[in-house]
Amino acid sequence: MKFTATALLFTSLLVLAGCDQAEKSAQQLMGKAAESAKQAIDDTHKAAEQALSDATGGLISKKPSSAEDEEQSTSSSQEI
Known part of the structure; x- marks a missing residue:
């Protein structure tokens, strides 16, 4: 009985x-x-922005958001 309880x-x-x-x-x-x-x-967002830029001939410029600014500054500082 002890063995069964231990095994369980x-x-x-x-x-x-x-x-x-x-x-x-x-x-x-x-x-x-x-x-x-x-x-x-x-990736889809970037492709859509590129397509819009191509379609408008670059007339509409995108303002980088603060999150993208931080990302770019972080990647730039890591490259140094």
Whole structure:
């Protein structure tokens, strides 16, 4: 009887450990999917801006947003 209870407890611990690992893997997968979606949106936005610029012959100029300014300044400082 003791052996059965010990085996059941050990099996339960293994199952719980597996569930925790599965949850961590799912969270990592969701993070990667969110980053991929953000990148696709950014790429689409850039392509749309380029198409608009090409269609208008550059008459409409885009003002960089503060977030883009920060991104450009960060990447410029990293290159130095």
